[in-house]
Amino acid sequence: MFGSGSKEEKAAKLVKKRNWKKLREKYLTGDKESLLALAKACAADNSDDCCNLVTPLLDAADEEVQLAAIETLGKIGTDHVIALLRQLFAKTPESNQKLRSAILASIEQIRKNNG
Numbered sequence: 672m673f674g675s676g677s678k679e680e681k682a683a684k685l686v687k688k689r690n691w692k693k694l695r696e697k698y699l700t701g702d703k704e705s706l707l708a709l710a711k712a713c714a715a716d717n718s719d720d721c722c723n724l725v726t727p728l729l730d731a732a733d734e735e736v737q738l739a740a741i742e743t744l745g746k747i748g749t750d751h752v753i754a755l756l757r758q759l760f761a762k763t764p765e766s767n768q769k770l771r772s773a774i775l776a777s778i779e780q781i782r783k784n785n786g
Contacts, residue, residue: 682712745777
C-alpha cells in the first residue's frame, strides 16, 4: 500500500538513500515522533551528514528527543561531537541524572569507538 510504514521506517529508507535534503525538510522540523524517527534512523549511518542532522536535536525541548539524539551520537559521533555533549552536560541541571548519565555514556562510547 502506498504511503504505508512508520515514520521511523520511512526515515531509515531516506538515510539509506542518503537523501539529506528530504530528511531535513520532513523530519528535522517535524513533531516529536518525526524527531525521534530521525534520531533513530541516523544511528545506522555514521556519516557527517547524519551527525549534522542529529546535533540540533540536542537542544530539543523534549527530553525523550534529547535522549534519542544523545544515544545516536554515542554510536555515530566523532571527537568533535564530544564538545557538544560536554556543553549540554554543563547546562543540564544536576537534578536531571537521567540526561547527565546518558551524556557521559555517549562520550565514553565515542571515545571507545574512535579510540
